[in-house]
Amino acid sequence: MQTQITVEIFCGLPCYMLGNSRILNIGAHLPETWLPHISLLASPCNPACKCADLTHAPYARVNGKMIANATVESVCEEIRRIVKEKEGILI
Numbered sequence: 001m002q003t004q005i006t007v008e009i010f011c012g013l014p015c016y017m018l019g020n021s022r023i024l025n026i027g028a029h030l031p032e033t034w035l036p037h038i039s040l041l042a043s044p045c046n047p048a049c050k051c052a053d054l055t056h057a058p059y060a061r062v063n064g065k066m067i068a069n070a071t072v073e074s075v076c077e078e079i080r081r082i083v084k085e086k087e088g089i090l091i
């Protein structure tokens, strides 16, 4: 089965300390049947993470879309939006 949603959780010290440690467990907040379609990556701090702009950390990225002030809820919401958009493929 092909992975269709890539979730990157930035785990440089700022994002990790500001809440991304909790997002790493996002699978516990999603329907089990979706999990084979989700690739969860713990990414190092990098320019795409906007390290210079910590006012909106922590950051996560879902299928290329950067999410500032990331929370379990906001990342789940973006995943649900994608699943809904691709309904019939994932479900």
Ligand code: FES
Binding pocket: 010, 011, 012, 013, 014, 015, 016, 044, 045, 046, 049, 050, 051, 052, 054, 057, 058, 059
């Ligand atoms: S990990 Fe570098 S600011 Fe997010």
